[in-house]
Amino acid sequence: MKVHGKAMRSIWAEPNGSVGIIDQTRLPHAFVTLRLTTLEEAAHAIRSMQVRGAPLIGATAAYGVCLALRVDASDGALERACALLQATRPTAINLKWALDGMRRALHHLSPSEREKAAWAHAAALCDEDVAINHAIGRNGLALIQEAWERKGRKGRVNVLTHCNAGWLATVDWGTALAPLYLAQNEGLPVHVWVDETRPRNQGASLTAWELGQHGVPHTLIADNVGGHLMQHGEVDLCIVGTDRTTARGDVANKIGTYLKALAAKDNGVPFYVALPSPTLDWTLEDGVRDIPIEQRDGRELTDVSGRLASGEVVTVRVTPEGSAVANYGFDVTPARLVTALITERGVCPASQEGLLSLFPERRRLA
Ligand code: MRU
Numbered sequence: 001m002k003v004h005g006k007a008m009r010s011i012w013a014e015p016n017g018s019v020g021i022i023d024q025t026r027l028p029h030a031f032v033t034l035r036l037t038t039l040e041e042a043a044h045a046i047r048s049m050q051v052r053g054a055p056l057i058g059a060t061a062a063y064g065v066c067l068a069l070r071v072d073a074s075d076g077a078l079e080r081a082c083a084l085l086q087a088t089r090p091t092a093i094n095l096k097w098a099l100d101g102m103r104r105a106l107h108h109l110s111p112s113e114r115e116k117a118a119w120a121h122a123a124a125l126c127d128e129d130v131a132i133n134h135a136i137g138r139n140g141l142a143l144i145q146e147a148w149e150r151k152g153r154k155g156r157v158n159v160l161t162h163c164n165a166g167w168l169a170t171v172d173w174g175t176a177l178a179p180l181y182l183a184q185n186e187g188l189p190v191h192v193w194v195d196e197t198r199p200r201n202q203g204a205s206l207t208a209w210e211l212g213q214h215g216v217p218h219t220l221i222a223d224n225v226g227g228h229l230m231q232h233g234e235v236d237l238c239i240v241g242t243d244r245t246t247a248r249g250d251v252a253n254k255i256g257t258y259l260k261a262l263a264a265k266d267n268g269v270p271f272y273v274a275l276p277s278p279t280l281d282w283t284l285e286d287g288v289r290d291i292p293i294e295q296r297d298g299r300e301l302t303d304v305s306g307r308l309a310s311g312e313v314v315t316v317r318v319t320p321e322g323s324a325v326a327n328y329g330f331d332v333t334p335a336r337l338v339t340a341l342i343t344e345r346g347v348c349p350a351s352q353e354g355l356l357s358l359f360p361e362r363r364r365l366a
Contacts, residue, residue: 001167001181003031003213009172011051011059011126013119017070019063023050024168028209029307036060039068039081046088046095049200053169054243054279055129058094061085062122065102069118073111078103090292091252091330092243097278098125126171132276133173135344140179140239140274141186143340143347147236147270148188156189156217158236160226163197163254164206165241165274175274176239177210179342184216192218193229197254199300199327223256227263237270239342245275247362249335249350250287255328261337270339273350277343280355282362287332298325 001008012020019036025048026032034050036042042064045051051060068081082099089095105121106114147157159180166174173181183190192211197203204220211218221229229235238260244252251257251273264271284290302319319325338350348354356363 001172001210001214009126009130010056010168011063011171013063013066013123019060019067021045021051021060022168024052024206025050027168028205029313036063036067039064039071039084042067043084043088046085052202053164054092054094054241055133055170055175055276056168057089057092058098058278059122059126059129059171061088061095062098062102062118062125065099065106066115066118066122069106069115073114075107075111078106078114089294091294092279093281094243094278101125129171129276129278130173132278132344133167133170133175133178136175136274136276136342137173137178137182139344139347140176140272140342141182143237143270143272143342144179144183144188144190151236156191157183158191158193158229158234160193160195160229160235160238160260160269161207162195162203162238162240162257162260164202164210166207166210168206168210169241170276174210174241175276175342176241177207178274179239180211180216181214184214190216192216193226193235194218194220195223195226195256195260196220197256198223202254226260227267230263230267230269235264235267235269237272238264239272239274242273242275242279243330244281244284244287244291245273245279245341246284246287246291246335247280247282247355248285248352249338249341249355250285250291251275251333251335251338251350252287252291252293252330253333255331258331258333258337261333264339265337271333271337272347273333273338273341275341275343277345277359280359285352288334291330291332293331294329296327296329298327301325301327 165176335350345358
């Protein structure tokens with residue numbers, strides 16, 4: 001996508017053997033790029049959420065392996081790098097997907113061949129992510145076009161999204177936001193309700209910034225507003241991303257997604273999940289029971305950061321001292337609340353049969 005008119009991705013390999021990222025903790029107040037030069041820096045970038053979003057976490061982990069192999073390309077170093085990166089965040093399955101892919105591509109090679117192959121594999125993984133997201137965009141665009149037809153081509157198509165599942169969360173295009181970017185390019189009158197997404201405000205800080213850069217009309221809302229808007233016919237469809245979706249279509253995504261899905265069901269609003277295939281965890285069925293939910297530092301909840309009129313960015317405490325804090329990062333939306341999954345291969349019901357109809361090669365393994 002373009003930033004200040006310049007086309008770029010959210011992660012890239014530099015010619016000097018380092019890896020470029022956008023420091024997402026600085027947005028929207030400052031657009032700052034960073035160079036990762038070591039495995040430890042890559043792991044820190046994921047853990048501290050300088051990079052975040054399931055597909056981008058996977059891509060960063062792949063490049064983290066490359067950085068590790070620059071120093072030591074032995075079997076032991078490969079395994080240690082994968083273990084360190086795997087431990088950074090628990091919910092997004094893309095991390096494991098990317099590391100398993102790197103291991104598969106590298107383990108049979110001699111240490112002298114490994115580093116070059118690692119960079120090639122990481123780059124291919126990034127290109128694959130971009131192609132997948134663009135295909136999701138095309139498949140989701142058809143749903144937005146249908147909504148526009150249902151409205152008799154009058155007014156605008158109002159789409160509600162939660163968290164940030166845009167290009168910043170992937171290598172490019174995004175998942176939930178890809179259909180919106182394509183709709184905007186096609187001249188469809190879309191408007192996005194952007195949930196602020198407490199506690200880290202990925203909606204307010206990142207989705208609003210992204211949509212603004214691309215000129216997509218949007219309105220920021222507090223997390224609890226969606227139900228009210230749905231009751232008043234102000235939401236035509238919801239599209240969210242996912243960090244892990246099980247074989248039967250249960251969806252883990254940013255905390256609060258489940259409540260939006262409940263409100264959508266109660267109000268007859270279609271609730272779509274943009275699902276790249278690397279985010280599918282075919283080994284799990286019951287997402288509520290089995291998907292590990294990240295619990296994060298309570299300071300994300302007790303403290304709020306913002307920019308003063310002077311330009312200085314400050315963090316202030318907004319809660320009383322001494323109250324216990326629980327900071328759950330994700331929740332699981334059961335498949336029964338999901339209207340359909342938008343994948344790179346097409347749109348399918350959120351069910352095992354639905355997924356297998358698009359990924360028949362999995363039938364043998366199911
Ligand atoms: O905690 P984050 O910011 O990594 O959470 C991101 C999300 O929940 C996204 O919706 C999800 O990763 C899908 S990104 C295409």
